[in-house]
Amino acid sequence: MVNSTLEQTKSSMAHDLWEMCKPKVVMLMIITSVVGMALATPGWVDPWVMFFGNLGIALVAASGAAINHIVDERIDQKMQRTERRPIATGRVTPAVGVAFAAVLAVTGSVILALFTNYLTMWLTLAALVGYAFIYTGFLKRATPQNIVIGGLAGAAPPLLGWVAVTGQIDPMALLLVLIVFTWTPPHFWALAIHRRDDYARAEVPMLPVTHGVAYTQLFVVLYTFLLAVVTALPFLIMEAGRLYLLAAILLNLRFLYWAFKLREDVVHAMPTFKFSISYLLWLFTALLVDHYVSLLLAM
Numbered sequence: 001m002v003n004s005t006l007e008q009t010k011s012s013m014a015h016d017l018w019e020m021c022k023p024k025v026v027m028l029m030i031i032t033s034v035v036g037m038a039l040a041t042p043g044w045v046d047p048w049v050m051f052f053g054n055l056g057i058a059l060v061a062a063s064g065a066a067i068n069h070i071v072d073e074r075i076d077q078k079m080q081r082t083e084r085r086p087i088a089t090g091r092v093t094p095a096v097g098v099a100f101a102a103v104l105a106v107t108g109s110v111i112l113a114l115f116t117n118y119l120t121m122w123l124t125l126a127a128l129v130g131y132a133f134i135y136t137g138f139l140k141r142a143t144p145q146n147i148v149i150g151g152l153a154g155a156a157p158p159l160l161g162w163v164a165v166t167g168q169i170d171p172m173a174l175l176l177v178l179i180v181f182t183w184t185p186p187h188f189w190a191l192a193i194h195r196r197d198d199y200a201r202a203e204v205p206m207l208p209v210t211h212g213v214a215y216t217q218l219f220v221v222l223y224t225f226l227l228a229v230v231t232a233l234p235f236l237i238m239e240a241g242r243l244y245l246l247a248a249i250l251l252n253l254r255f256l257y258w259a260f261k262l263r264e265d266v267v268h269a270m271p272t273f274k275f276s277i278s279y280l281l282w283l284f285t286a287l288l289v290d291h292y293v294s295l296l297l298a299m
């Protein structure tokens, strides 16, 4: 009896710690990092770098997500979407959270130092600081441009993957960062429109709260147009082929469709947000497939 209660406590703690890692977000980030690695070399990526590089980046990103839960305890308690989170409810204490985040960050950094290079490790730690402390601790509470500036940290993984393979920062790696950076505002503001009352209650100055829904709807459309331009660049600079271009055109047309639907009516906010996630997944998949198809054709 005592044993089974102990087992239950352990498994719900494991579940809570897992939730604090924002696993789905980190997984999509790792897909962008895998693509960064693949595009960094005209050959095959060293499997050790592929496995341990992504593991290290995932662990450090998960640490950032856990710190976000700790720093945002009060905000999370006030928002319906986040009120059931482990730290917000007290199921996990901040002390346990800090220890967990520290273990993740240290383990991830050591793995990166051992299996990739110091530049990857330092850039990954910079992304961690950018997200967990600069965005969460400061920007989020300070300006409606919070997610535009903070988006740089979330956009870092393709660069981290690239640098893990080459040891240097190249223009194409920065273009991949630019794609995720430009994607972040329509991704987030669609959700923020849907959850505007949550943010108002928690006094977080998100764009729909400070500048209104109509203004945010317009900026979702504008950023989606900008994203269409930015995602054409890999083809225009001849770093991606026609297969990628076709996928990018179709995905951009669909994203623009949702952005305009959202502009008509806020009921389209969640479908737009959900599509943004599929958009990034398929765009990066297209880059990957396009890369390996041209590699095979050149053999």
Ligand code: HEM
Pocket (backbone or CB within 6 Å): 024, 025, 028, 029, 032, 081, 147, 150, 151, 152, 154, 155, 180, 184, 187, 188, 191, 277, 280
């Ligand atoms: C500063 C930049 C970003 C902000 C402010 C942001 C905001 C958010 C928020 C608030 C959610 C939570 C939705 C919910 O709990 O229902 C979310 C979900 C998600 N985000 Fe982002 N995001 C950012 C960047 C990214 C990046 C860079 C990626 C991946 C490359 C990403 C991938 C996802 C995914 C996959 C989900 C769905 C998670 C789930 O269903 O549990 N986000 N985003």
Ligand SMILES: CC(C)=CCC/C(C)=C/CC/C(C)=C/COP(=O)(O)OP(=O)(O)O
Pocket (backbone or CB within 6 Å): 022, 025, 026, 029, 057, 060, 061, 062, 064, 065, 068, 072, 082, 124, 125, 127, 128, 131, 136, 140, 153, 154, 156, 157
């Ligand atoms: C090393 C590295 C790549 C670090 C990146 C870390 C990381 C997991 C970024 C996630 C981006 C994200 C979901 C922001 C939302 O935070 P929020 O606080 O606005 O959303 P919330 O209200 O759901 O917590």
